[in-house]
Amino acid sequence: MIGSSIIPAPLARLPWRMLSLVIAIASFGLVVLYSAADGNLRPWALSQGLRLVVFLCGAIVLSRVPEEVWQRGALPGYAVIVVLLFLVELLGAVRGGSQRWLDLGFIRLQPSELMKPAIVLACARFYDMLPPNETRRFGAIWPAALLIGLPAGLVMLQPDLGTGLMITGGGIVIMFLAGVPLRLFVGGALALAVAAPLAVNFLLHEYQRNRVLIFMDPESDPLGTGYHISQSKIAIGSGGITGKGFLNGTQSHLDYLPEGHTDFVFATMAEEWGLLGGLFIIVAYLMVVRWGVNVGTRARTRFGKLTAAGLATTIFFYIAINLAMVMGLAPVVGIPLPLVSFGGSAQMTVFLCLGILMSIDRSSRGEQNW
Amino acid sequence: MSRTPRIATEAQQGYTFSRRAWLLGAAQIGVGAVLAGRMAWLSVAQNEHYNLLSESNRVNMTLVPPRRGWLVDRHGQPIADNRTDFRVDLIPDRIVDEERTLAALRQLLALTDEDLLRIRADLKRAAGFQPVKVAENVGWERFAAVQVRQPELPGVAPTRGFARNYPAGAAVAHLTGYVGSANAEQYRKTKDPLLLTPGFKLGKDGLEKTLEPELRGQPGARRIEVTARGKLVAELATRPDVPGKTQKLTIDAGLQEYAARRLGTNSGSAVVFDCLTGEMLCMVSMPAYDPNSFSDGISHLEWKMLSADDHVPLMNKVTQGLYPPGSTVKPMNGLALLEAGVDPNERVFCGGALRVGTGLFHCHKRRGHGAIDLRGAIAQSCDIYFYEMVRRLGYDKVAPVARAVGLGEKYDLPFSTQRYGTVPDSAWKQRKYNTRWTVADSLNASIGQGYVLANPMQLAVMAMRIASGRMIKPSLLMNQVHGDAPPLPFSAEHLQVVREGMWKVVNGGGTGGASRLFIPGVELAAKTGTAQVRRITMAERRSGVLGNAQLPFKLRDHALFVCFAPADKPRYAAAIVLEHNGHTIRNLDTPMIGRDIMTYLFDKERALKALADVEPTWGGDIRTRMAAQEAAYRAAATAPPPPQAAATETDAPAPTSAPAVERATDASNASQEATVSDIANGAGPASIGTTEPSDMQ
The missing domain is CATH 3.90.1310.10 (Penicillin-binding protein 2a (Domain 2))
Structure with a gap:
């Protein structure tokens, strides 16, 4: 980055192209939240905006952390989060019902959310430590499978199918990038195709199974779980190319669209901004993800390469799963659209990912840390 | 993983990473394109469809x-x-x-x-x-x-x-x-x-x-x-x-309400026709349910009460009630006799009983009426006269006349539940029971018992047709009044004889003297009737037939009444049928009810006054009595009603097709079957004669 003399060099060297995309997406999200609250800053847009500033600053601070810190902290961090997941599970068992967060007094910590980047770091670290000639052996597979399976299993027990799948996906991407033989993935995909219907029938909770079945045929239950998907598709479909106009969405303003400010915020946006708004979000996000993958290809260390591409893919998973869900291509699994959906957890995870990505980016340029 | 690893160096590993990262990036773009395509499909290709759905949501x-x-x-x-x-x-x-x-x-x-x-x-x-x-x-x-x-x-x-x-x-x-x-x-x-x-x-x-x-x-x-x-x-x-x-409607609301009230505590029905046009002026079946509370949704309890009532309030007795018409068919019989060539002045000796074959058939008057002609036989309701005449001619001569005056006929009226009864003859019996018509059948039919069944509407039509001499069809809707009716295919002279007989019933010392009108210049012509609904055993007959007052409600005789007025220039005709009335209480019996209903048409004030005198003795007007009955029923069901009793009866059948109505119909069919089997044994109602109101002879 070429900085001008007025702007301090550290600031000028930040990856501003990526950051401006992120800020553009997040600002657009604030506009949508403003509309979702019937033209009010409260209760969503204002607090979301404040959080955005805090997290953005946090990410910039993280970008100054040397890559080695992430490398060394990856496995201990992973272990701590697994313990937290166990704690959540225990608390849930004690209090009855499912629980996803720990109340630390000042913050409600959702360990499963932290696990999304943590699994990437842990797997990357594992393949980083693995001697290159071991990559195609069995010893390259089972520890990673264990690393992934443990937290994913715990999260699915909560039960949180969406997050569990994202953790699994994050880990598998690292395995793929690390050079685990391709036929494993092909075979795995085939096995999944066979096992999925069985899993749906025997492993999933009643409500999860319903969601999957209703995803197959949303009209079968227009007032139950299928209601979400039907109404979301109506909102997106009725938006047309240019949308109904800012503050003019009827689906969201008349409460037909459930969760219009959280998981289904994309539908709220699409109704008012149409296909153009949707394409903007998709393209902008793809560019952010692309930047992340490029950080990976540019990275000098194996850990940096794997981590950067993995974290970029984690961000990608958020978007892909959420959009597929709101457009009726996937079951309703409760994955928000980061930076746009109201809520701090996903926002925090994405900025954490971006912070680490920027840190790796800096390291690959050989820039000075603190 | 026993195979020798193919890659082992860091350089190769880096190469693999670049290749796979590129693949990953491509896959991401691919998924992005699919998502964008999906969105375009929804918002462009299917925009119209979803717009419609959105509108139907909103509006x-x-x-x-x-x-x-x-x-x-x-x-x-x-x-x-x-x-x-x-x-x-x-x-x-x-x-x-x-x-x-x-x-x-x-x-x-x-x-x-x-x-x-x-x-x-x-x-x-x-x-x-x-x-x-x-x-x-x-x-x-x-x-x-x-x-x-x-x-x-x-x-x-x-x-x-x-x-x-x-x-x-x-x-x-x-x-x-x-x-x-x-x-x-x-x-x-x-x-x-x-x-x-x-x-x-x-x-x-x-x-x-x-x-x-x-x-x-x-x-x-x-x-x-x-x-x-x-x-x-x-x-x-x-x-x-x-x-x-x-x-x-052709109904006269005032008359309708008056007739309903005048029926009092009876389980009965009343129909009045305009003899000139066939317009139905009233059509009452009492007791009845309150259509206001039915329309609000009736409770299970109320429905149960109505179903259990032995006065069958759910049944439209005018069109659904079938009764042996009893002596009310005698004027019609008389007409048939005249048409068959009987001289109206020919006398038959009534000694109180007539032996036919092995059976002994009685007149309701045990001492007999002596020598009696047609007019007298109608006026006195002499059974022997009709036994003898119908025995001579056969009932097959009577049945066509019965049909011509409207019995057994289904009228073109806007009611979904009309039952039209039976006018029997030998062919009908052969068809239905595959047995020969007997003399006993004829004798029973001649006094309106046995196989003969009619509903009150038909009896009123019969009275109207005899009174007017025309084949008038009844109508209920003002815009569907049937036009000029052809005359009955009978001699006007014969009709006049029959009408004179009916005049004598009321005004010539006949069985219906209690129904005489107190209106100057207007005289009533009528015919009383009683239908026996129970079997009378030989033992009971020997020891003396029980009076109606001694019998439980269900076993009492039906009381029937047909009339028209003015007798000399018929304008209105009516029929009144009271189930199990038994002629026990005078002011609740047919003649006085008939008199008052007909009086209403000529002198409203007098009719209302007559009602005001007697109504309080029955426990007040219809509403008061119904409220009292419901309160009593509720009190009897002491326990608080279970939820299903409080529930609205949504699946209740229409009252007129309710099980209670079916049961009532079944019961009357059973008594009908019983009397029929008596006839086959040479007994039956005719063997004791009709029971006429005793105080009117």
Whole structure:
């Protein structure tokens, strides 16, 4: 980055192209939240905006952390989060019902959310430590499978199918990038195709199974779980190319669209901004993800390469799963659209990912840390 | 993993990473393209479809139930009209918190425990879309209170509409029928959303049912913008309803109500016709249900009470009740005899009994009437005269005349439940029982017993046709009065003889002296009748036949009466049938009821005064008596009603097709079968003769 003399060099060297995309997406999200609250800053847009500033600053601070810190902290961090997941599970068992967060007094910590980047770091670290000639052996597979399976299993027990799948996906991407033989993935995909219907029938909770079945045929239950998907598709479909106009969405303003400010915020946006708004979000996000993958290809260390591409893919998973869900291509699994959906957890995870990505980016340029 | 690893160096590893990262990036772009494509498909290709859905979400078309056409009497007086009604319903599908909603409604509408029980029971059974009635006929203040709180009580639907109102109550129940909410099956058949609209009622029985297409009208519509919770955002447009057409009946509302009241505590029916046109002036079946409370939705308890009543209030006795007509057919028999060549002045000696074959057939007058001619036989209701004459000629000569005057005929009237009885003859018996017609059959038929069955409407038509000498068809709708009727295919002279006989019944020392009119210049012609409904054993006959007053209600004789007036220039004809009346109480017996109903047509004041004198002795007017009966029934069912008893009877069959009516019909069929088997044994009603009111001889 070429900085001008007025702007301090550290600031000028930040990856501003990526950051401006992120800020553009997040600002657009604030506009949508403003509309979702019937033209009010409260209760969503204002607090979301404040959080955005805090997290953005946090990410910039993280970008100054040397890559080695992430490398060394990856496995201990992973272990701590697994313990937290166990704690959540225990608390849930004690209090009855499912629980996803720990109340630390000042913050409600959702360990499963932290696990999304943590699994990437842990797997990357594992393949980083693995001697290159071991990559195609069995010893390259089972520890990673264990690393992934443990937290994913715990999260699915909560039960949180969406997050569990994202953790699994994050880990598998690292395995793929690390050079685990391709036929494993092909075979795995085939096995999944066979096992999925069985899993749906025997492993999933009643409500999860319903969601999957209703995803197959949303009209079968227009007032139950299928209601979400039907109404979301109506909102997106009725938006047309240019949308109904800012503050003019009827689906969201008349409460037909459930969760219009959280998981289904994309539908709220699409109704008012149409296909153009949707394409903007998709393209902008793809560019952010692309930047992340490029950080990976540019990275000098194996850990940096794997981590950067993995974290970029984690961000990608958020978007892909959420959009597929709101457009009726996937079951309703409760994955928000980061930076746009109201809520701090996903926002925090994405900025954490971006912070680490920027840190790796800096390291690959050989820039000075603190 | 036993194979030798192919890659081992860091350089190769880096190469693999670059290749796979590129693949990953490509896959991401691919997925992105799929998502963008999907979005374009939804928002561009299917935009129209989803726009429509979005609009149908946003814009709620609520149907406004059409105002139902009135039923008015011949003078335009309403028999069934509409009153403004504020009502509150619950839509089960939309209720979020049932307990909270019910608690709020209870407080707002001052609901009783029984109401709540009913609502809960109804909610449990209702299909989700079907509105459940909370309260009808709500006062404006309470209604407004519910309306204000509607947004926080999803599922509560306050509506302002119209409710059916029958000013005369039970007096018109079997004429008009009643209205009620559509049941699930009716909705499945038509899929008409109007049927689900709260407050919409359709005809369930009687004229309300048969005239439904004319009475319904076209629903109005209100297009409103609503939120998902049903909160109104803006009113977009309103289309007014088209009320149903008013139907003018030939009924005289005043006479209808008078006749209903005059029947008193009887289980009976009365029909009056205009002899000139065939217009039905009244058609009463009592006791009856209150169509007002039926239209509001009747409780299980009330339904049970009505079903259990031995006076069969659910049955429309005018068209559904079939009775042996008894001696009321004697004028018609007389006409048949004359047409067959009998000289009206020929006398038959009545010694009190007639031996035919091995059987001994009695007259109701044990001492006998002595030598008696046709007019006298009608006036005195002499059984022996008709036994002898019909024995000579055979009943096959009588049956065609019976059919010509209207017996066994189904009339073109807007009633779905008409039963038309039997006019038997030898061919009919051969067909039905595959046995020969016997002399005993003829004798029993000659006094209107045995196989002969008719409903009160037919008896009134018979009286009307004999009085007018024309084949008049009855009508009930003003716009469907049948035109000029052809004369009966009988000699006018013969008809006159029969009419004279009927005149003598009332005015010539006959059996109906109690029905003489006190109106100058107007004389009544009539015929009394009694139908035996029980078997009388040989033992009872030996020890003396029990009087009706000694018998339980169900075993008492039916009392029947046909008449017309003025006798010399017939204008009105009527029939009155009282089930199990037994001629026990004079002012509740047919002759005096007939007299008063006919008096009403000529001198309203006098008729009303006569009623005012006797009505208090029966326990007050219809409403008072019904209220007392219900209170007694409720008190008898001491335990608080179980939920299903409080529930609204939604699947109740129309009253006239209720099981109670079936049972009553079965019972009368059984007694009919019993007398028929007696006839086969040479006994039967004819063997003891008709039982005529003893105090009138």
